[in-house]
Amino acid sequence: MYDILVVDDDLFALALLEEQLKDYGDFFTPVYASNGKEAIEILGQVEISLLVTDLIMPGEINGWHLIEYIENFHPNIPIVVITGCKDEEKVTALEGRVREILLKPIRVKQLVKIVTNILNEDIASGNLKGVSVGSFLQLLEMDEKTCLLEVGTSPRNKGLLYIHQGKLYDAEYGDLQEYEAACRLIAMDNVSFKIKALPKLEIRRRIKGELMSIIMDAMKLKDEVKLCELELPPQTNDGEQRHRVFEGDWHQSVRDDDDEEDDPIIMPTAQPPRATEVAEQDRVPPQPSCSAEGCTGNLESILERLRGIKGYKGSGIMDFSGETLASDCLDSNLNLARAGAVFNDVFRSAQETAATSGLHVCNELTLKTRDFVIILCASGDASVVPFHLIAILDKDGNQALTRIQLAKIIPLAAQELN
Template identity: 35%
Template sequence: MIKNVLIVDDDQEMLVALQNGFQKYEDTFSVITAENGEEAVEKLKKSTISLIVTDLKMPRMDGFSLLQHVMENFPDIPVIVITGYSTPEMERMAREGGAVSYIAKPFMLDSLARKIMGTLRKESEGGTLHSVSSGIFLQLMEMEQKTCTIRLEDKSSGKKGVLFFSDGELLDARVNDLQGKSAAYEIFSWDKVTISIQNVCPPIANRVNSDLQPLILEASRLKDEADMNEESRKSERDEAEKPARPAASQKTKPVRDPIRRIRTVIDEQVGQRSGLVDVYRDKSWDGNVRQWSKVGSIFATGELQLCYVDRGEATDYIVLPGSDTIVLSVNPKCPRDKIMKVLHKL
């Protein structure tokens, strides 16, 4: 995973020299530049930054103000300070402001590069995983009560995000300028990700205030909803582009309704004491089905065929996955095993 390093300095010649000089390290990190603190803040909103290198004395918004902004809003991003006015007092102020390192002008480019790469290595001190399912992995973090900062990159879109865990609790999430639950929903919608683990979590406020499982399920629902809307728009476009066809001369055979078939089979084979309340199609369960299927694939239990769900409510549910997810609501005292055996044979 190539890391983005944001370099902030009002000296344009310095920025150009650093950008050109760091090209030989492009396999490790890429350079984004800003000429003052205000411009840097905008870059932080639009890009995922792993490290900031900033001058202290700049117009409009100086390095100290930028340090304060980073500590308040991006506490996981380390900052290296560079300045041409090196004094013990200024170095002390920079470190107290949150800087992890300090380098005085003039400096050798390779010296700064070593500081950058040494700091970036800490991002993945807990390991790096490729092409994993974010939802399953993060639930393991919760179960193991991990304290860490997790950086993720979506394999398909290239988007990057950050999650903050303390004792297994998700405190915050960030994707560009999204934070909290909105960012978490975005990250949990990614199917295959590269994950880097840093075994520390900065002291931050809890912006999520939720267990992990409801967040993952809601993210799946939102993704399914977005996919369905996109599929519907595509179908409408395809239909509009099709040439008109003459009416068919023969009537098409009606497709047998699976819901009616399920009702009939349960009535015939289980009887009036089946406890069946209703049978209906419900795509809102698709996110749950996808998560259950992923768990099944991890433990090699085979393809998900049906699932009994007890939520502690007045009715329980039996979910049958497929192109149209079908849900049976049943009395909790129903002959569950007999019903599921009948459904399994359909």
């Protein structure tokens, strides 16, 4: 799955994009920022595969500054510009520096077609910078692709993943084979990919289980042994990896829906702001329960992922009664246990009210005090054992990035609790 970053100070436009892009969540996940500064913070903590940005934005970092930042620090991220800028000369000067320039008003389907075409072009050329192994495997699974995928960080540090109709059949990494090799390859960072077409030969499925379960095991292994710099295991006796080939071909599929009926238009207008939300994560299969002491330690370690966010004060995981299962607090003056219990009751009340009123289930709630912002979210279908997450920021904290990280924490916490 790809993460694409959408930046626009028009919060009404962002809200409209968020609503419409949900239909394309099987291919990419949009991440939203309302200004250039917030976008740079997200780029530092999230693997972004493509940037969509406006040009005219208030603050120190406008769209032109953001494009220059991408060119200097993330040159492999393709850029799409959407703008209502009337200065034709300044807009034209961006040609050659960005992949596409769209003038507002634009249609959402027009933007989606351009984004998917760019991502698919990168796949076809093997240029997959900024894409994790797990995300790419999920894309192959979704499209039921058949291929031999070579994954590596260097010519001497690489392995093979055998994919048949989207299913992971086998893997090789030096002397490692099957499930263990797959986990090691999926845990790699900053990889390059090569997709190989091979002669016809039947392949046996040696790796069982769902892909998401394998990815979660790989991430857990990565956290435990700190596989930040993976080394190539010893080669096999003949110095070559086994090459088992199976029937299949490789082709790309691009959404090509020219039907413009009910396709919203993004206009260059300012409207009242609306808070954005993060797309729900895939359901995580139940895992064996852990001991209370070990589980708490793992949960607290998971919460520490929030520490790098601007304005972060503390966070907690609670059951539905308001009891704190794990917490992480950076502010000694903050009574996180009491705050969590009180706001947990408020959240439960909001959920019950939504349910009895015939509204959709309330999975997220944002509360603001004079100096702080409190974000609460529910585990929902991601966990057999239901729980709530709470994160507390100062009033200038990065709420967008907090929501992104909370969405990623939910399946990890669910794995520990189930």
